[in-house]
Amino acid sequence: MSDRPHLEISRGSLSVGGFEAKDLAEKYGTPLYVTELDRVTRKLKAAEDELSSRHPDVLIAFAYKSNSTPAILKALASRGAGATVVSANGLRLARAAGVRARDIVLDGPSKSEEDLTAAVRMRIGMINAESVQEVLDIEEICAGLKVEGCRVGFRVNFGILADTHAGLATGGRSHKFGVPREEVVEFCESHASELRRVKISGLHSHVGSQISDPSVFRRETEELLALSDELSRSGVEIREFNVGGGLGVDYGEGKEMSLSDYADATAGTFARSASKRRSRLVFELGRWIVADSTVLLTKVNYVKRAGATNWALVDAGMNTFLRPALYGARHRIVAASTKDREESSVVYDIGGPVCETTDTFGSGVSLGVSLSKGDLIAILDTGAYGTAMASTYNMRPFPKTVVVSGGRHRLAPPAT
């Protein structure tokens, strides 16, 4: 596949990183996530190169919520990625992966005392607060632990509503995320100087995921810059700017922002502001780094007809891969190993084993061949929000992941 060089797809067969899907499925069982690790690290490097060519101090703090498989986190950390996490457990995972404390960011609209205490104790790079009360809570925790100079940023809600799936947009004025701009200004003008242990030194914005329009990122970056200028007049100096994640991928609709357009809109906009040369610019990319590294292999249990529909019923369900049931997401599906290799125009609806009508992965799917019991199909681009959202719903086993790297494959246990 030209845009997915780690995948070789021919009629009725698939290989990932040089390994036949059929052999991997036989060895490890299905449903099975297969991740080509080098694809993940190559994408990290591509993003780093592009962004740091525009601004000297860039950190890609990989969004652990998109994929928390420790083997993947370690590979990213060993190549310089930081971590964006949303819980105390995420903080521990990042340290175990080898991320330096100063390269860890804690986000989340409703952090528990345990989350905040763990972050303060670890002296991480930045806690992005989502309310004024949270800042005061952090101050109190710092006092209890006798910690000083705790770096805290505001996740700001600028009211930027990105054109993406409604369930993936987080920047609307009435969304639960962030602190309204006016409130940030008011707090910094009136109360920031009263803080003894917390140092307000960051600004953060994340307006959603799967965004394909660069102007959203440009506007977000401009808003962050303008706000920091305003805050500096009340003595609050912002040293870390965080533009969140959200860079979208092409799941088959032919819509994807180029990396250079993204870098221009963010780091490029930032670099034009000469006074910010000494600030760190943080990116919380998740989906773009991992999505296309991974396929989900699933076996056909039954093929049956219902009315005018041909169903291929597979062993992966919404517990294995939730995005289609949660967001109506549609991913490309290909035949990975089929008995029949004759060209066929038959189309299928693909359903799972879970007793929910939304437990489907696609409708009217053409695989180019016909399916029968025991065949293997692959759902593409499942590296982001795949295993990360998996569960044991319906008492089904948690899906396994295999990582392929440098001519080898091995089981990669999930985070615990």
Ligand SMILES: Cc1ncc(COP(=O)(O)O)c(C=O)c1O
């Ligand atoms: C605060 C925050 N940062 C980063 C991300 C990662 O976004 P993406 O995977 O789209 O890059 C998310 C995802 O929802 C998020 O909520």
